[in-house]
Protein backbone atom coordinates (compact mmCIF):
# COMPACT_ATOMS: atom_id res chain seq x y z
CA UNK A 506 0.00 0.00 0.00
CA UNK A 507 1.14 3.51 -0.77
CA UNK A 508 0.55 5.33 2.50
CA UNK A 509 0.74 9.02 3.34
CA UNK A 510 0.84 10.58 6.80
CA UNK A 511 -0.26 14.18 6.65
CA UNK A 512 0.85 16.15 9.69
CA UNK A 513 3.78 13.78 10.11
CA UNK A 514 5.88 15.98 12.42
CA UNK A 515 3.23 16.28 15.16
CA UNK A 516 2.83 14.00 18.18
CA UNK A 517 0.04 11.96 16.54
CA UNK A 518 1.73 11.97 13.11
CA UNK A 519 4.94 10.48 14.52
CA UNK A 520 2.94 7.91 16.44
CA UNK A 521 1.01 6.96 13.27
CA UNK A 522 4.27 6.00 11.54
CA UNK A 523 5.35 3.90 14.54
CA UNK A 524 1.95 2.15 14.72
CA UNK A 525 2.01 1.35 10.97
CA UNK A 526 5.36 -0.36 11.50
CA UNK A 527 4.40 -2.08 14.74
CA UNK A 528 1.21 -3.52 13.26
CA UNK A 529 3.06 -4.52 10.08
CA UNK A 530 0.68 -2.55 7.89
CA UNK A 531 1.62 -3.55 4.32
CA UNK A 532 3.40 -0.31 3.42
CA UNK A 533 5.19 -0.35 0.07
CA UNK A 534 5.77 3.41 -0.03
CA UNK A 535 5.47 5.93 2.79
CA UNK A 536 5.11 9.64 2.15
CA UNK A 537 5.30 12.16 4.98
CA UNK A 538 3.65 15.53 4.59
CA UNK A 539 3.82 18.53 6.90
CA UNK A 540 3.80 22.31 6.76
CA UNK A 541 6.03 24.15 4.29
CA UNK A 542 8.19 25.07 7.34
CA UNK A 543 9.17 21.39 7.75
CA UNK A 544 9.28 20.52 4.04
CA UNK A 545 12.72 19.32 2.97
CA UNK A 546 13.71 18.13 6.45
CA UNK A 547 14.32 14.44 7.04
CA UNK A 548 12.51 12.26 9.55
CA UNK A 549 13.89 8.94 10.83
CA UNK A 550 11.21 6.26 10.70
CA UNK A 551 11.07 2.45 10.98
CA UNK A 552 10.69 2.58 7.17
CA UNK A 553 13.98 4.47 6.76
CA UNK A 554 14.79 8.17 6.62
CA UNK A 555 12.09 10.05 4.74
CA UNK A 556 12.12 13.62 3.43
CA UNK A 557 9.08 15.62 4.52
CA UNK A 558 7.05 17.13 1.71
CA UNK A 559 4.64 20.05 1.65
CA UNK A 560 1.14 18.71 1.03
CA UNK A 561 -0.50 19.01 -2.36
CA UNK A 562 -3.29 16.98 -3.92
CA UNK A 563 -0.96 16.34 -6.82
CA UNK A 564 1.61 14.69 -4.54
CA UNK A 565 -0.99 12.68 -2.60
CA UNK A 566 -3.56 11.55 -5.16
CA UNK A 567 -1.68 8.33 -6.04
CA UNK A 568 -1.81 7.10 -2.44
CA UNK A 569 -3.92 4.13 -1.38
CA UNK A 570 -4.29 5.43 2.18
CA UNK A 571 -3.94 8.85 3.76
CA UNK A 572 -3.84 9.30 7.52
CA UNK A 573 -4.52 12.90 8.47
CA UNK A 574 -3.26 14.32 11.78
CA UNK A 575 -3.80 17.98 11.00
CA UNK A 576 -6.09 20.82 12.06
CA UNK A 577 -9.82 20.68 11.41
CA UNK A 578 -9.47 23.57 8.97
CA UNK A 579 -6.84 21.73 6.93
CA UNK A 580 -8.95 18.56 6.91
CA UNK A 581 -12.03 20.49 5.85
CA UNK A 582 -10.08 21.99 2.98
CA UNK A 583 -8.43 18.77 1.71
CA UNK A 584 -9.89 15.48 3.02
CA UNK A 585 -12.95 15.18 0.80
CA UNK A 586 -10.97 16.04 -2.34
CA UNK A 587 -8.48 13.31 -1.49
CA UNK A 588 -11.24 10.75 -0.83
CA UNK A 589 -12.86 11.73 -4.15
CA UNK A 590 -9.62 10.63 -5.86
CA UNK A 591 -10.23 7.14 -4.48
CA UNK A 592 -7.75 7.44 -1.60
CA UNK A 593 -8.91 5.85 1.66
CA UNK A 594 -8.77 8.69 4.19
CA UNK A 595 -8.79 8.49 7.98
CA UNK A 596 -9.10 11.92 9.54
CA UNK A 597 -8.05 12.60 13.13
CA UNK A 598 -9.54 16.07 13.36
CA UNK A 599 -13.02 17.00 14.52
CA UNK A 600 -13.95 18.31 11.04
CA UNK A 601 -16.20 15.43 9.94
CA UNK A 602 -16.97 13.56 13.15
CA UNK A 603 -20.59 14.64 13.28
CA UNK A 604 -21.24 14.72 9.51
CA UNK A 605 -24.06 12.31 8.65
CA UNK A 606 -22.23 10.87 5.62
CA UNK A 607 -18.94 10.22 7.45
CA UNK A 608 -18.73 7.25 9.84
CA UNK A 609 -17.12 7.95 13.20
CA UNK A 610 -15.45 4.72 14.19
CA UNK A 611 -13.90 2.85 17.07
CA UNK A 612 -13.45 -0.60 15.49
CA UNK A 613 -14.18 -2.55 18.69
CA UNK A 614 -17.57 -0.81 18.80
CA UNK A 615 -18.83 -0.03 15.30
CA UNK A 616 -16.47 -1.42 12.65
CA UNK A 617 -19.59 -2.24 10.60
CA UNK A 618 -20.08 1.47 9.94
CA UNK A 619 -16.94 1.53 7.74
CA UNK A 620 -18.49 -0.29 4.75
CA UNK A 621 -17.25 1.14 1.45
CA UNK A 622 -16.67 4.62 2.82
CA UNK A 623 -13.54 6.42 1.61
CA UNK A 624 -13.51 8.99 4.43
CA UNK A 625 -13.71 7.90 8.05
CA UNK A 626 -13.44 10.13 11.10
CA UNK A 627 -11.33 9.13 14.07
CA UNK A 628 -12.93 10.24 17.34
CA UNK A 629 -11.68 12.54 20.02
CA UNK A 630 -9.20 10.64 22.20
CA UNK A 631 -11.29 10.91 25.35
CA UNK A 632 -14.29 9.44 23.53
CA UNK A 633 -12.36 6.52 22.02
CA UNK A 634 -10.94 5.54 25.40
CA UNK A 635 -14.40 5.74 26.99
CA UNK A 636 -16.48 3.83 24.44
CA UNK A 637 -14.11 0.89 24.16
CA UNK A 638 -15.08 0.06 27.78
CA UNK A 639 -18.64 1.39 27.67
CA UNK A 640 -19.86 -0.68 24.73
CA UNK A 641 -19.26 -4.15 26.27
CA UNK A 642 -20.96 -2.94 29.45
CA UNK A 643 -23.88 -1.66 27.37
CA UNK A 644 -24.20 -5.01 25.63
CA UNK A 645 -24.17 -6.88 28.95
CA UNK A 646 -26.21 -4.60 31.23
CA UNK A 647 -27.61 -1.74 29.13
CA UNK A 648 -26.48 1.83 29.78
CA UNK A 649 -29.01 4.51 30.81
CA UNK A 650 -26.75 7.44 31.63
CA UNK A 651 -23.05 8.27 31.85
CA UNK A 652 -21.15 10.70 34.05
CA UNK A 653 -17.43 11.03 33.41
CA UNK A 654 -14.64 13.16 34.84
CA UNK A 655 -11.42 13.17 32.87
CA UNK A 656 -7.77 13.57 33.81
CA UNK A 657 -6.22 14.49 30.48
CA UNK A 658 -2.54 14.53 29.66
CA UNK A 659 -0.55 17.31 28.02
CA UNK A 660 -0.27 15.18 24.84
CA UNK A 661 -3.91 16.03 24.06
CA UNK A 662 -2.57 19.43 23.03
CA UNK A 663 0.04 17.82 20.77
CA UNK A 664 3.82 17.98 20.83
CA UNK A 665 3.63 21.67 21.83
CA UNK A 666 1.60 20.78 24.91
CA UNK A 667 4.08 18.12 25.97
CA UNK A 668 7.00 20.51 25.40
CA UNK A 669 5.30 23.22 27.45
CA UNK A 670 4.75 20.88 30.39
CA UNK A 671 8.41 19.85 30.30
CA UNK A 672 9.64 23.44 29.96
CA UNK A 673 7.41 24.70 32.77
CA UNK A 674 8.39 21.88 35.09
CA UNK A 675 12.11 22.58 34.53
CA UNK A 676 11.52 26.29 34.99
CA UNK A 677 9.89 25.74 38.36
CA UNK A 678 12.18 23.00 39.65
CA UNK A 679 15.55 23.87 38.11
CA UNK A 680 15.35 27.62 37.67
CA UNK A 681 13.10 28.37 40.64
CA UNK A 682 10.94 30.59 38.42
CA UNK A 683 7.13 30.62 38.10
CA UNK A 684 5.72 28.48 35.27
CA UNK A 685 4.91 30.29 32.03
CA UNK A 686 2.16 29.09 29.72
CA UNK A 687 1.42 29.67 26.05
CA UNK A 688 -0.33 26.50 24.88
CA UNK A 689 -2.60 25.99 27.89
CA UNK A 690 -4.89 28.64 29.39
CA UNK A 691 -2.92 28.52 32.66
CA UNK A 692 0.37 26.99 33.83
CA UNK A 693 -0.05 23.20 33.79
CA UNK A 694 2.98 22.20 35.86
CA UNK A 695 1.91 21.59 39.47
CA UNK A 696 -1.64 22.53 38.56
CA UNK A 697 -4.85 21.09 37.12
CA UNK A 698 -6.96 23.06 34.62
CA UNK A 699 -10.71 22.39 34.44
CA UNK A 700 -10.91 23.72 30.89
CA UNK A 701 -10.14 21.89 27.65
CA UNK A 702 -11.17 23.75 24.51
CA UNK A 703 -13.63 26.65 24.48
CA UNK A 704 -16.68 27.17 26.67
CA UNK A 705 -20.10 26.57 25.12
CA UNK A 706 -23.32 28.49 25.89
CA UNK A 707 -24.48 25.61 28.15
CA UNK A 708 -21.44 26.01 30.45
CA UNK A 709 -19.72 22.85 29.24
CA UNK A 710 -16.50 23.02 27.22
CA UNK A 711 -16.33 21.81 23.64
CA UNK A 712 -14.16 18.87 24.76
CA UNK A 713 -16.86 17.86 27.24
CA UNK A 714 -19.57 18.10 24.60
CA UNK A 715 -17.45 16.10 22.13
CA UNK A 716 -17.49 13.21 24.59
CA UNK A 717 -21.31 13.34 24.64
CA UNK A 718 -21.88 13.96 20.90
CA UNK A 719 -19.33 11.43 19.68
CA UNK A 720 -20.15 8.64 22.17
CA UNK A 721 -23.80 8.86 21.09
CA UNK A 722 -22.90 8.58 17.41
CA UNK A 723 -20.39 5.72 17.80
CA UNK A 724 -22.66 3.70 20.06
CA UNK A 725 -25.77 4.49 17.99
CA UNK A 726 -27.53 5.91 21.05
CA UNK A 727 -28.57 9.43 19.99
CA UNK A 728 -30.42 10.12 23.24
CA UNK A 729 -27.86 8.74 25.71
CA UNK A 730 -27.50 11.26 28.56
CA UNK A 731 -23.77 11.98 29.02
CA UNK A 732 -22.23 14.57 31.32
CA UNK A 733 -18.48 15.14 31.23
CA UNK A 734 -16.09 17.31 33.21
CA UNK A 735 -12.78 17.46 31.34
CA UNK A 736 -9.65 18.42 33.26
CA UNK A 737 -6.08 18.83 32.03
CA UNK A 738 -3.50 17.42 34.43
CA UNK A 739 0.31 17.55 34.33
CA UNK A 740 0.92 14.07 32.92
CA UNK A 741 2.57 13.35 29.61
CA UNK A 742 0.42 11.16 27.34
CA UNK A 743 -2.32 9.07 29.01
CA UNK A 744 -5.87 10.22 29.68
CA UNK A 745 -7.58 8.95 32.85
CA UNK A 746 -11.38 8.85 33.11
CA UNK A 747 -13.50 8.31 36.24
CA UNK A 748 -16.76 6.91 34.92
CA UNK A 749 -20.16 6.41 36.58
CA UNK A 750 -22.93 4.64 34.72
CA UNK A 751 -26.52 3.82 35.48
CA UNK A 752 -27.40 0.50 33.85
CA UNK A 753 -30.71 -0.79 32.49
CA UNK A 754 -30.34 -4.12 34.27
CA UNK A 755 -28.81 -5.10 37.63
CA UNK A 756 -25.03 -5.13 37.61
CA UNK A 757 -22.36 -6.28 40.04
CA UNK A 758 -18.72 -5.33 40.12
CA UNK A 759 -17.79 -8.97 39.63
CA UNK A 760 -20.00 -9.36 36.56
CA UNK A 761 -18.71 -6.09 35.08
CA UNK A 762 -15.12 -7.18 35.69
CA UNK A 763 -15.81 -10.46 33.86
CA UNK A 764 -17.35 -8.59 30.90
CA UNK A 765 -14.45 -6.14 30.64
CA UNK A 766 -11.89 -8.94 30.99
CA UNK A 767 -13.24 -10.42 27.75
CA UNK A 768 -13.63 -7.12 25.89
CA UNK A 769 -11.33 -6.39 22.95
CA UNK A 770 -9.11 -3.37 23.54
CA UNK A 771 -9.53 -3.43 27.34
CA UNK A 772 -7.21 -4.78 30.02
CA UNK A 773 -8.62 -5.15 33.50
CA UNK A 774 -6.16 -3.90 36.11
CA UNK A 775 -8.17 -4.19 39.28
CA UNK A 776 -6.58 -5.79 42.32
CA UNK A 777 -6.97 -3.34 45.15
CA UNK A 778 -5.35 -5.77 47.64
CA UNK A 779 -2.16 -5.36 45.59
CA UNK A 780 -2.83 -1.66 44.93
CA UNK A 781 -3.22 -2.39 41.24
CA UNK A 782 -5.42 -0.08 39.21
CA UNK A 783 -5.14 1.89 35.96
CA UNK A 784 -2.47 4.59 35.97
CA UNK A 785 -0.80 6.72 33.30
CA UNK A 786 2.54 5.23 34.24
CA UNK A 787 1.39 1.70 33.34
CA UNK A 788 -0.89 2.61 30.41
CA UNK A 789 1.78 4.63 28.57
CA UNK A 790 2.73 2.94 25.30
CA UNK A 791 0.06 0.26 25.73
CA UNK A 792 -2.56 -0.49 23.06
CA UNK A 793 -5.24 -1.60 25.52
CA UNK A 794 -7.24 0.74 27.72
CA UNK A 795 -6.74 -0.16 31.37
CA UNK A 796 -9.96 -0.55 33.41
CA UNK A 797 -10.07 -0.84 37.17
CA UNK A 798 -11.50 0.44 40.48
CA UNK A 799 -14.64 -1.36 39.31
CA UNK A 800 -17.29 -1.09 42.02
CA UNK A 801 -21.03 -0.92 42.47
CA UNK A 802 -22.39 2.60 42.83
CA UNK A 803 -25.08 2.66 45.55
CA UNK A 804 -26.59 5.92 44.26
CA UNK A 805 -28.30 3.86 41.52
CA UNK A 806 -29.33 0.92 43.72
CA UNK A 807 -28.30 -2.34 42.03
CA UNK A 808 -27.94 -0.62 38.65
CA UNK A 809 -24.93 1.59 39.09
CA UNK A 810 -21.25 1.14 38.42
CA UNK A 811 -18.12 3.20 38.98
CA UNK A 812 -14.81 2.51 37.28
CA UNK A 813 -11.57 4.19 36.25
CA UNK A 814 -9.95 4.03 32.81
CA UNK A 815 -6.49 4.95 31.57
CA UNK A 816 -5.76 4.95 27.85
CA UNK A 817 -2.76 6.15 25.90
CA UNK A 818 -4.09 9.28 24.26
CA UNK A 819 -1.66 9.02 21.35
CA UNK A 820 -2.44 5.32 20.71
CA UNK A 821 -6.04 4.18 21.31
CA UNK A 822 -6.93 7.85 21.57
CA UNK A 823 -5.47 8.64 18.14
CA UNK A 824 -2.88 6.76 16.06
CA UNK A 825 -3.73 3.18 16.97
CA UNK A 826 -7.45 3.69 16.43
CA UNK A 827 -6.75 5.36 13.05
CA UNK A 828 -4.61 2.44 11.84
CA UNK A 829 -7.17 -0.07 13.16
CA UNK A 830 -9.76 1.74 11.04
CA UNK A 831 -7.46 1.64 8.00
CA UNK A 832 -7.02 -2.11 8.48
CA UNK A 833 -10.76 -2.52 8.05
CA UNK A 834 -11.21 -0.12 5.10
CA UNK A 835 -11.19 -1.24 1.51
CA UNK A 836 -7.74 0.24 0.91
CA UNK A 837 -6.21 -0.05 -2.52
CA UNK A 838 -9.54 -1.08 -4.09
CA UNK A 839 -10.75 1.25 -6.86
CA UNK A 840 -13.75 3.35 -5.80
Ligand code: 2RA
Nearest residue numbers: 629630631657661662
Ligand atom coordinates in the same frame (compact mmCIF):
# COMPACT_ATOMS: atom_id res chain seq x y z
C1 2RA B 1 -7.29 16.95 24.29
N1 2RA B 1 -8.98 15.45 23.45
O1 2RA B 1 -6.95 16.08 25.08
C2 2RA B 1 -8.29 16.67 23.23
C3 2RA B 1 -7.69 16.78 21.86
N2 2RA B 1 -6.80 15.77 21.53
O2 2RA B 1 -6.86 18.09 24.31
